[in-house]
Amino acid sequence: MIKIEKGQKVLVKLKVNGKLYEEYTESRKLLSDFIREDLGLTGTHVGCEHGVCGACTVLVNGRAVRSCLMLAIQADGTEVNTIEGLASEEGWHPLQEEFSKCHALQCGFCTPGILMSAVEFLETNRNPTEEEIKEMLSGHICRCTGYHGIVKAIRQAADRIKNTVNKVN
Structure with a gap:
């Protein structure tokens, strides 16, 4: 297990809506906050911050997850799809x-x-x-x-x- 010091940023590599990102982030940052704040993709909404309302749902490796219940570092190496990636060049889904x-x-x-x-x-x-x-x-x-x-x-x-x-x- 890797020991992470308090305040130390960790490199997270993931693909979001088909684009590869490599960003340093706090080890305790939620995936929802990482998507919104670090990546600037604000279509994923944060409502209850307890996984109850479902507003923050994204796909991680094709599975629907509450991004307010997942740490950004847990998404390292995954493929994430947000609402911004739902439409294609051909048009809306x-x-x-x-x-x-x-x-x-x-x-x-x-x-x-x-x-x-x-x-x-x-x-x-x-x-x-x-x-x-x-x-x-x-x-x-x-x-x-x-x-x-x-x-x-x-x-x-x-x-x-x-x-x-x-x-x-």
């Missing part, structure tokens, strides 16, 4: 498009975390039921209570993604 069409974003504070969780969810469940979508959303708090539009948007995005995959095959 189907989830983003459906959130817009279904009025699933009200104030927008919870939206980045929900979208990132939904990305992982739809990777593993191409044809989710409404109940499965609601279960996935149970880890997210939307203070505007826009859940009806969110569920509808995820359902429609799932259909679009499934149809795109079927056309390719």
Whole structure:
């Protein structure tokens, strides 16, 4: 085990949204703060700072994690995807498009975390039921209570993604 002295900065190397970063950071800095403060990617929101609200959710090696519960040094050597990396050169991700069409974003504070969780969810469940979508959303708090539009948007995005995959095959 490496001993880190108090106040000593540690080199963290990780890929964020496809771009390699090498940054020195405090050993106790949260991944959410590292993303926002050190990398300047402010789309990842910090709400409760206890992992309850889900606003800070990002993908680490393809898995949805609460970045307010993970230290930046724990992400060393990983691939992180944030809301800023969800769209591609071709345009918005189907989830983003459906959130817009279904009025699933009200104030927008919870939206980045929900979208990132939904990305992982739809990777593993191409044809989710409404109940499965609601279960996935149970880890997210939307203070505007826009859940009806969110569920509808995820359902429609799932259909679009499934149809795109079927056309390719």
